[in-house]
Amino acid sequence: MSSPSTGASGTGPARPTAGDVPAASPAPRSKLGEYIFAALALALGIFVFVGAFSIRVPGAGTQVGPRVFPFLVGTILIVSAAMVVVDVIRGRLADLEEGEDIDSAAKTDWITLAKITAFVVAHIALIELIGWPFAAAVLFGGVAWSLGAKRWWMALVIGLALGLVIYVLFGGLLGLSLPSGPLLTWLDPLLATLRG
Amino acid sequence: MDNILSLMEGFATALQPQYLIFGFIGVLVGTAVGVLPGIGPAMTVALLLPLTYSLDPTAALITFAGIYYGGMYGGSTTSILLNTPGESASIVTALEGNKMAKLGRGAAALATAAIGSFVAGTLATVGLTLFAPIIASWAVTLAPADYVALMVVAFITVGALLGSSVWRGLTSLGIGLFLGLVGTEILSGQQRYTFGLLPLADGIDVVLVAVGLFAVGETLFVASRMRHGAVALIPVTRGWRSWMTKDDWRRSWKPWLRGTAIGFPIGTIPAGGADVATFLSYASEKKLSKHKEQFGRGAIEGVAGPESANNAAAAGVLVPLLTLGLPTTATAAIILSAFQSYGIQPGPQLFTNQPALVWALIASLYIGNVLLLVLNLPLVGIWVKLLQIPRPYLYAGILTFAALGAYAVNFSIVDIVILLIIGIVGYFLRRYGYPIAPLVIGLILGPMAEAQLRRALQLSQGDLGALFTRPFAAICYLALILIIGLGLWLRHRQSRLERTLAAAAAADTSLKVAVNQMWDAGDRPTDIKTRDLRVIPWKDDESDSPDDRQ
Structure with missing residues (x-):
């Protein structure tokens, strides 16, 4: 589930007129990884939702069976992962986590x-x-x-x-x-x- | 008063030599691990959880309380003394404290943080002592529908309000809820989402998830883009006298109290935990200060207030945790699972079923605060040494302990495999900006929420309306709408503030300019204290070149 560095080929150093990207910001990240991760979350949601149908519901009498909560969880995952995809399409990329020992300008090693x-x-x-x-x-x-x-x-x-x-x-x-x-x-x- | 008597009995237990030693060890280890860079309170608690397995419940929980408070204290030392440009704007304490340290006032920053944490921690523990029994006795009357409402509030606030993006937070929450589903379903006894794998039948152990996400995931994330070269530490002046001047005291005591007043209530409600409290405290200190121009350049109020708010919130978080069994931060969720591993379920019945244990725990919080104050100020030199551990060894050690912790759960190798998988997932969560806390909350609170939801709907004969008609539940949902509105507004304010601060920091990065603006010639702390300065050399004897990559 890794994202190969597709961004590197398109935005090499040979293009000094890189548009409105400020010089100080880290190298432009590829969206591919974000799409893959969101798609995986979406797939997980569908899996949870579909998988809930195969959960046995014990005989009548219980109004809320063991399926209800999985349906809810599947729905949450599907909706929010889909919204993340929409966010990425609109160009709202993730804020990377920062830390004392992290060089935010570095490329993934x-x-x-x-x-x-x-x-x-x-x-x-x-x-x-x-x-x-x-x-x-x-x-x-x-x-x-x-x-x-x-x-x-x-x-x-x-x-x-x-x-x-x-x-x-x-x-x-x-x-x-x-x-x-x-x-x-x-x-x-x-x-x-x-x-x- | 009944509670005072119970508290005194708690002190009688917690002051017994063996428990005192456990409390001391907890505080010491918690601070030491909390000081280590890259290790937040949640990771501290997760990593050290396996160490308490072989203790009796009281000793384990006292140790744990010490680790919790110690981890909180330790964090501020790191942010004040570690000189890593660019990152500090994200944490307000780091911002002002770091600037103070650069101006040669690191000792004052550390002192006001430590004393403020003590004041706030103690006052907030008093608050806990007073309010927790009242809330617990009231919480007995709560129906399942009310719990469902509380948990929905916790899910949404933690999921949507923490982190940078609402939808990424909710996705993370969903993943956590899914992990909570894996395992044997209680009522019908069938397995859900276990793929027929035996190790998954009992569910995924919380320790594995917490250690995997926090320790392994964080290590992988740091490894993927590590800052190489020397660790830049800001030197600290030595000696009692440099701690705090009279003026520092005058400027600190009000922020301490205000920070407590802001932090404790925010900690008790599920509204995102300490982050919100520190930010609010910083904003209000900036507004009330007579030295507005110093903010962003090393204002002591900007350390005193947020640090107190942070610690008061940490104690406040214990109120819903102990009285309702409701964790509102990732750290609290891990503590809840520690309780559960001893067969203790925090909740309204805790104060009636396990009074000795609870009151010993609360008493140990008072004692822990005193120990921390005593430990922190004089031992700063040792903490500074810990900050200098070469990063390759530090992260190798974190991974080794993580693997040990996972293995110690069941002495099964499969657990380390699961740990590695969760760690890799944790890496990608970080890489793509998904917050970790909602996942942990979802995992731990999810099964409880499902049980309450089913109980509530059982009582109402499947009528969904019953979830909203109870007065308390209705209030919760109304409050949720308010909190979301307020939270989104706050986030807007916060990002504006951060931008302003970053701009201010970028405007004059020159140390000299800042010193000259704050003090007249002769008064500058850098002027008088140079002879006391203890420059700490980079002690990695492996290489002298800053970029030591092979």
Whole structure:
């Protein structure tokens, strides 16, 4: 559901007379992504509405069955998503959220997003294989590296330390056992004694 | 008075050493996480929710109350000290506080924010103590139709009035309501919208949605367009004396009280929460101030008033939450789900069924406020250190804790998969300008609204008119129309104000011009306090070049 940067081809830097767009404003965004997202919300609304018909209504006696609220929700989604589409057609684009660490003039960095997503997936795959502390180190180190930490091994070490501390805190004090993995099985009896 | 006695019993509980420690930990962790840039109160509460799982209800709720108040305090420190140009116009406190800090009066800005928050938080908690039992005993008489009306008001105000676009807000609300539908339907016991998937049969866990949207979604959004290079912090003068001058006190105490008077009532009604209160307070301070020309350039009233309003509203939000079970902000919705995870349903019966718990909670709010005042002023140095955490590590840490929180719900890997999916949805919501709060409210309030709606129509034998004919419900719908009209007008005013402020800020960005306009030569704080200035270097030892992308 990503929006490829269609705007880039049309409004390249080779067109200095870009009309009435003020120089300070960020690069013009493509509307395509907005349409796709609104269309998805619209599709969700239709899905909710149509799906409500397949909900069984238990025998007579109850005036308001389990279908009524889904119908309402579907209607809200359909109407408001359609109005968003109308807004976008009229040129009323979204106000982007602002934040301390956000460079509102920057272009979307899809590669970093892909890297981060990949590391979360790796974390999910590794938890039960190599144990939570090590999987956490992979997640922390990987994400920090993706976001521009230069010494990746430093990020990995911090991640491992964080993972081990959390593992001991959770297992020892809060009584929640995270998977230890093959390397840390010797730690569990120790933690058990710590819990008393 | 009965309530005073109950409150004293509450203090007796909350002052027990172990609960005091939990309160202290909550306040400390809440402030620390709240200070971290990019983490608002809602994300703070969502991220820390799993940590309270293994505690007993009273300890958990006391910790949670501390986190809630602490997160509120922490946010102001960030906006005052973090020097990120361009963004501050969106938050009024940040605007004036940031300007004050640039003029070398950061310590005064922090002090007036902290003391104002204390004053407002305490007075608003007194308000909560006085009004909540009255409202609760009256709320017992409310019929399902009245609850439906209240929830419709909450849905529409949060959905339509928060965020930049009415329809995007309502779309977000609809998505939240849909997520609330997923799972097993209570009365007929059949599954709705689960696609036959077993993990969805119990519904989607609120923690997953909240952490996914706030922590993962926010991290992805920041990662997609991160500001690289050094973290620009504004140095703070050290020492007690630089906190607040006599003149600062004189100019601050009225805004504190006015901010409280504005913030508390607005917090109690479902009208968009603290944002509206801070804006109203800022506007009224600007109108009443004798130093109008300083507004937009670092007026202390512009920090004192909105900060107090913000905290008073935060306490006000607890009134409908505790007495009606009605969350009016995303943060309150997450707190409600924390209550529910302990099998406690906030509502009119809470004060009669769980008096010990409620009053211990309220007492802990008083204690938390005192702790926060004590913690905040002297420990500013530590909070400043937290602000300097290199961003790659900060966001890596947020993601790690988010994954931990999701995993800790059921110790199931599927939950992290759901978390990631919700996080990606959260990223696209942000990317296309859909507000997050309506979604969270819809998810948590949706199932409750459905239950009340069905109960109301059951009572009226399916007559839809019964939803509007009860006097209280009718008043609610009338008020809703008023609130929408008022809200749209306010939004118009707000965008005008923001434009004016941005123009004023753009007109003279030179620090020298601003200093020269405010003080005569010799009186300038930058003149006298330079020797005290503690310049905080960028401590990332990884690279010296500002654009350190590989």
